[in-house]
Amino acid sequence: MSHPTQPSTPPSTPALPPTSGEPALRAVTSLHPADEIDLVRLLPHGPATELVAWVRGGEGMVGWGRALELSATGPGRWAELADRWREVTDASTDEGSAGAPRGAGLVAWVSAAFSDDSPAGSTLVVPRTVVGVHEGVAWVTRIEQLSPGVVSEDVPSTGTTGATGADALPREGTPPVAPRGLREAPGLTPDEGWEEVVAAGIDAVRGGRAEKVVLARDVLATAAEPLDLRWLLQRFAAGYPDTWTFAVDGLVGATPEMLVRLDGGRVFSRVLAGTIPREAGAGQDQRVADGLLHSTKDLAEHAFAVESVVERLAPLCTTVEAPGTPSVLPLPNVFHLSSDVDGRVRPGTTVLELAGALHPSAAVGGTPREAALELITELEGRDRDRYAAPVGWVDAAGDGDMGLALRCGRVLEEDPATLRLWAGGGIMADSDPRTEWVETGAKLAPMRWALGTD
Template sequence: MPLRGPLRLVAQSVPLAPSVLDDVPLTHLLPADRALAWVRDGDGIVGWGEAARIETSGDDRFTDAGAWWREVSAHCVVRDKVGVPGSGLVAFGSFAFADDSGRTRGRAGGSSVLVVPRVVVGRRGATTWVTTINESALAPTPRVAPTDEPASPEGVVFTDGSTSGAQWETIVSDAVRRIEAGDLDKVVLARDLVADLAAPLDVRAPLRRLAAAYPNCWTFHVDNLFGATPEMLVRRERGLVTSRVLAGTIRRTGDDARDLALAGSLARSSKDLEEHEYAVRSVADALEPYCSSTNVPEAPFVLHLPNVMHLATDVAGVVDAEHESATSLDLAAALHPSAAVGGTPRSTALELIAEIEHLDRGRYAAPVGWIDADGDGEWGIALRSAEYDGSRVRLFAGCGIVADSSPEAELAESQAKLVPVRDALTG
């Protein structure tokens, strides 16, 4: 979608004194309308308003959005008195999982989007700042203060989404048969759950709950998609590239001694280690053409979250001279979909997903995050997430299926992965 002439924005970032917000959570600053969020462990950025926007779709969605962002950045005047990741000109983004996502469902959940907010508030360690973005001229620095208490969702009723639990188990069994026949090594299958509310959702309520309950995840909201993802698809910061890969999951019991034993069994599980290795290798292979060096740890660690534990590996690399102009969005596009959300081999897994999953994922399991004028940024995978339209919310969960997968165990795992958003809606 080309620009109608250069869009000329002015972005100004100024530091705030620490006492201005008094450690107020960033999610408590959001207004009800056009809120944007990307926060983790108290740090991150939130925004509101809309200075510019692009919606893209199809197999060129990343390329079109990237070209638009380069042109917007090239014509923007940036006055940044903060100089940390997330200050200056930024856009929040969320992309569709599949090339054909949303073609039969309309815009909601199907389009990919980059949004440049009018106001951004950020925090990184002891540094807090506010950014204003406007057309052609500087805007006055707004007063930043906590907003009103959002209304909690009421009358929440959950029903099956595209398939029932029993139907989904049958789909998993079909996938296992395909894997045992040698058609592929791994496929990730998703399912959805529908929540109907008594009134339109004020997304600030579940956002606040997710940020408080899952501080080690990245809590996000972009264009009616929200969640708290534990998985960083890619971070690019001044030439350093990092990616956190998660694959292999076990549900926590709430008993510390029992959970410690379960973590040990997860770390030794041949089924989960196999699933994890496919995901790590797909990320390392996708990053290798862009990096002069890549570090892949020999063994994963166990990431402990309140509801589940995952096998996790942090992959790191350094962008080489030939690809120094590759932005974080370019890298996210190269990585998507990794084996953690698609499967191995990628093309075969995606074909099987389209054939048997019976679900339009929308923007679930696809890149969500932010990018700045230098191309640095953070893109997570939209997991533990939901999309909403008025009073209807669709929750998503997915599981990696390999030869040793049990349909009953995978259904239980998917139910555990639905817990964060379910709890955020029900309080």
Template sequence: MTTTFGTSDIITAPPRLHVRSRFVDDVDPGPGFPFQSGLPTTVEQTLELLPTSGFSCWVRDTSGLIGFGRTLRIRARGPERFTQLSAAWKAITAEASVEDEVELLGSGLMCFTTVAYSGESSVDSIIHVPEFVLGRRGGRVWLTSISTDPTPPTPPVLQAEPLRRVASARSADGDLDPAKWAELVAEVSGMLTPIDTSAEVDAFSDDPTLRKIVLARDEVVTTDDDIDVRSVLGALNRSYPSCWTFDVAGLIGSTPELLIGVENGRVTSRVLAGTYRVEQDPMEEMPAARKLLSAHKDSTEHAFAIASLQRSLGSIAEDVSVDERPHLLPLANVIHSASDAQANLPTGSALNALDVAAAVHPTAAVGGYPQASAVAHVDSLEPLDRGRYSGPVGWMDGRGNGQFGIALRCGQLEDRNRIRLYAGAGIMPDSDPTAEVAETDAKLAPMRRALGLD
């Protein structure tokens, strides 16, 4: 059964969902075993078993969650989108009947979620509750069914269909071509005030002076045939196994940045700011990256990101700690400056993972610094609607746990053969427009390659 709700409907009359999670990797998994020829052992084998469209996933390397079918879809839009979606989810979880023999992170009642970057966006933010979820964690594999019917539905027998590599892809400029976007970068850079490099960035300062604004650009890729999303996800997962590869409501990508993770009240986050473009081999280029990322523009940009996270996370959590010094995170195409953060939710807190994501979004890495004035300028300066790009994307369960990445290195399907790609860069007073275009090209490269370009 498929049901779509507006948030006002779902809060006042949530359906009663019946949830069952059970292991399917036992010696004798019993009836309802969804695999025709045994458990898949690789990500590619798993992807081949999925429908060519209409599924959701959140996968890192060989672990993660894949949903197919639809039991519920909840939509919200506007400045209160986080609050409305969270309230709807809490109402649903309060009514749900759950039988969970697995009791691992992501088992039991769960949903996939993608939230628009801006409250001004014309794109819906979505909670998607699949009918079935395949989970893999710690070497175990399980199946969850979620239904409005008390009788557990019988899962379909998944049969392999070979992945179809994307062919005939071609790209076109989005709302601004690179040259015009570079002009916008120069204009914005001139609006910003340099920071005193002898002073530390104050996470709790109320100084509204603009220091950093993040600008995004887009491009459109079209193909002659339907895009096989499974093939795109497989290519991303192979190339970036340390990133979180996702597909939620047609938003497809692989992000290196975990906005927040919540597990039994413990909050984790990873901050990225500052980018070195890899020319050939990321490991061989680490010394050059270290030199560049310790330079003024990139080190200050990272300090803004850390200060932004400390302030926002500290508003809802306790014992907030952030790495004293950033480390380098090498990926196939770029090297980032990264810092990890930890915190604890107060004992007895009713906050779920989406509430925590709402508190820290948008970070300085996707909006700017200071947060409020930078975000207002982004909405007025950018000639595009980012939609769900750079918003939170991930999953949460009925216990308040979940993981939300920042939707980076991604694209939004607009039709079966059309996808809009996005990338952004943090603009500082000393930003070089040509270098910022090159940085966004490097960030577009993962999706381009997965689509058969570059």
């Protein structure tokens, strides 16, 4: 039996839609008076990964649902996210945000992996609903995909105030659920081994391998049920109002450190390095703060961090200015040496590219950068996931805030009742392992307090 011969050319197939480019989004913003809006109370109950927040002193933004998610890995993760976000925003429409406060309109939250070779990946998330507050103005932005793509189900709406429809202000969500039956366990480094890790870091610095290396430890906190992130966010917002309370992709915390803010061409970075736990009793504050301001070890450690930021900003800016001496930033748990760096960015640079260039600053890596990163890999011996990496938001113009993911934890993908908490500190030749243990304990205090019910 003979078989029909195959045609030499395949039959013509219908034309496929263009595959280049990212999905287009449509953002619609409405403005409202901001009377008595408590942003973190607006968040609906939902899985940890569906909630986003960036709030400080009652202002900022919260969001939920997912209109779009982009991910990237490797050393090119920043450039990839920046390019793809530009493609998204170029193809998208943004209605009603003209003249509205910074952050209103099309906006994405970003959380990146600390290291270039991390399996953790980096993510850019555009929520379906964003509510913001700034200087007496509130806004609601609703975002949807215009072109085909995967859109996850929105978190159920919390309802609306008076007015109905897409532009109404969402009403407060149900009260958050306090974590029950909390227990702590040592993380990837056994507690009793961490001072040895620090001692090895001190030896490496004394031996000339680096001038400063930041070493961190982790702790696991497990509750009886999946954690309600809104509990933590409300605690942070109330107890740490001078820090940026953040949530994205299951990473939650209250960071005092602004790696980089871009606002209409102005660049700002708050560099922190050099820390002392705040002792109970306000009577001690002045003495402790003075001690920090005169500690040669802490001043040197701080200078490395400022230098690393100024050096990396310089090629991307027309001007960069740093103060000659740091000041003391008081937080409920610690004092930090703090320097505010200001600059003007060269046109066309977004906050994502700035964060990519600055990360890891010597506040979380060390000096020199490459040698310190090698030591971190060698001595910590495990991946930092999203800890100590940039976290924040970017708008359609490329402006935004990128803090450092510190005083934070991340919900484990495999167990939504467990958070991995992290804290680290800068190790210099004259550091002491016991003091570093106490300092990292003070840096874990905000998370431990936020998990509590006192």
